[in-house]
Amino acid sequence: MEQVLQQFRDSIASATAAGTALRIRGGGTKDWYGQALDGHILDTRAYAGIVAYDPTELVITARAGTPLSEIEAALAQHNQMLAFEPPRYGAASTIGGIVAAGLSGPRRQAVGAVRDFVLGAVLMDAKGEVLHFGGQVMKNVAGYDVSRLLAGSLGTLGLILEVSLKVLPKPFAETTLRFDMNKAEAIERLNNWGGQPLPLSASAWHGGVLIVRLSGAEAALRSAVQKMGGEEETQADMFWEGLRNQDNDYFAAITGPTALWRLSLPSTAVPLTLHGEHLVEWGGAQRWLRTEIDADSIRAAAEQAGGHATLFRGGDKGIGVFHPLAPAVAKIHRHLKNAFDPSGIFNPGRMYTGF
Numbered sequence: 001m002e003q004v005l006q007q008f009r010d011s012i013a014s015a016t017a018a019g020t021a022l023r024i025r026g027g028g029t030k031d032w033y034g035q036a037l038d039g040h041i042l043d044t045r046a047y048a049g050i051v052a053y054d055p056t057e058l059v060i061t062a063r064a065g066t067p068l069s070e071i072e073a074a075l076a077q078h079n080q081m082l083a084f085e086p087p088r089y090g091a092a093s094t095i096g097g098i099v100a101a102g103l104s105g106p107r108r109q110a111v112g113a114v115r116d117f118v119l120g121a122v123l124m125d126a127k128g129e130v131l132h133f134g135g136q137v138m139k140n141v142a143g144y145d146v147s148r149l150l151a152g153s154l155g156t157l158g159l160i161l162e163v164s165l166k167v168l169p170k171p172f173a174e175t176t177l178r179f180d181m182n183k184a185e186a187i188e189r190l191n192n193w194g195g196q197p198l199p200l201s202a203s204a205w206h207g208g209v210l211i212v213r214l215s216g217a218e219a220a221l222r223s224a225v226q227k228m229g230g231e232e233e234t235q236a237d238m239f240w241e242g243l244r245n246q247d248n249d250y251f252a253a254i255t256g257p258t259a260l261w262r263l264s265l266p267s268t269a270v271p272l273t274l275h276g277e278h279l280v281e282w283g284g285a286q287r288w289l290r291t292e293i294d295a296d297s298i299r300a301a302a303e304q305a306g307g308h309a310t311l312f313r314g315g316d317k318g319i320g321v322f323h324p325l326a327p328a329v330a331k332i333h334r335h336l337k338n339a340f341d342p343s344g345i346f347n348p349g350r351m352y353t354g355f
Contacts, residue, residue, distance in 0.1 A: 001063070004046045008159060009128035011042050015345045016126060022345050024155035026065055027092025030101050032313060034154050034350045035321050044096050047161060050074060059119060061164040064096025071095055075167055083111040083168040088245050096160045102152025105244040106202035106213070109282035111168070115151035122162035123150065126341045130161065149336070155347040156355070157340040171201070171215035176236035177228060179210040183271045186210040187284045191268050194283050198224045204243055205280040206250060211239060243281070250279050251313075253290060259315025261289040261298055265307035272301050288312075295319040322351060 015022045021039025031037060048065035055078040062071055069091060075081055085105030086098045099121070104113045120134030123146075134147035150160055181189065186205040190212075193200060199216035211233055214221050233239060242248030254260045263272070267284035276291025289298065295311065302309040308323035325333060330352070337344070337355040348355070 001047060001049075005124070005130070005161075008042065008047070008124055008161075011040075012124070012126060012128050012159070012345065015040065016343045019343075020345070021348050024100070024159055024347055026094030026097040027067070027090065029089035029093045030097055030103075033101060033103075035317055035353070036349070038349060039345075039347070042159065044094065044159070048094075051162060055080060058167050058169075059164060060167055061120075061162060062095050063162050064094060064099075064160045066095045067091070068093040068095055068098060079170050080167045081170050082117070082165065084108055084114050084117055085244050086114065095163060095165075099151050099163050100153060100155045100160060102154075106204065106240055106281065107215075109203065109285065110201040110215070113151070115148040117166045118148045118151050118163060119166055120164040121147035121150050121160060123157070123340075124159040124161055126158065126343050126345060131158075134164065154350045156337060156351055158346055173218045173221055174201070174213060174215045174236075175221050175225065176211060176213045176233040176239070177225065177230035178233045179212075179230045180208060181205075181210055182208060183278060183280060186280060187267075187269075187271060190280075190283045193228070194267065198228070200283070202240065202243075203281065203283055204239075206278070213240060250277065250288070250290070253277075254314045257292050257315075258290060259292070259311060260313040261291065261315075262310045262312040263287040263289060263298075263302050263305075263307060264310075265302065265305050269305040269307065272305060274298060274301055299323060320352075325352065 011022060022042045023037055023039035024042050024044065026044045045065040047063045049063050050066060050071065051061040051063060053060045053074055058080070060071065060075065068086065068088060072082065085107045087103055087105055099114060099118060102114050123131045123133065125131055134145070150157060183205060189210065190203055199214045199220050200212060201215035202213040204211050213236070214224050251260070265285060265287055269284070272287070274289055274291065274297070275293055276289050279288040281288070299309045310323060311317065311319065311321045333352065334355050344355070
């Protein structure tokens, strides 16, 4: 693998000398995410393979170019999983891209986001130096937690070479319930359930139907079903896979002028009166909006509700994919970019114009 690392160093040195951009890319399954792509492709897939996996310690370490499918297969042999259920978006998805994108699936409401599972990372900076952050245990961080900072950075801080992730055992049992109710009722019900000792692991509302998943011991599930009511969802696996991978009917209908917005809101926020097709996840904290209305109206409504909005897919990226940063926060972002990538060669403008 040292030869691959040297190729990375050569690419970085050439880009720095020429003042050109490098576009860090794994399988390319998330090329649509973020602002417009720029720069010569630096393909990470040659730097692949599981470095270490100790099922008893619940930790896996893998190189950035390792396919997600390879990692999931290794974990499945020991009945374990990446609990944050990263969207796959295709067979070519890599673990480096999963961390760089920072996207989580349905189980995020119960277990946490990608960054909560990152224990350590190895990064190549703009000088071609290999930097190590964190480690392979939960209590290993003294000072600023750089490894978790990389989650969601979209490759703008450097080339992620390796990541160590906490894994969890798969649940003993799962069941999925279905309820007919409107959006306001669903959000109220989810928040009510969220305050009770119920084994909720995922939820989704769309089109007058609320679907919830329960995970845990069989006795806990039986007790929860008796308390919550509802009907059993007979096609649960298909439903949750479609939601996780965003290839169900709702997400597939992003065509023409229609845009998909991701709204991050307090779970208790009342339903937003924005025209379009709504889908609610994460106990009310993540709300999708498929619409053609203008960005200013969407972002104003999200801010008023105490959250923010991301132009997730489709639409006009010229208005800015990610919610505008407050001046103080933007200053922190620029300082981080300058510290890690003073030449500005790594995925410039992928998150925000100017860095």
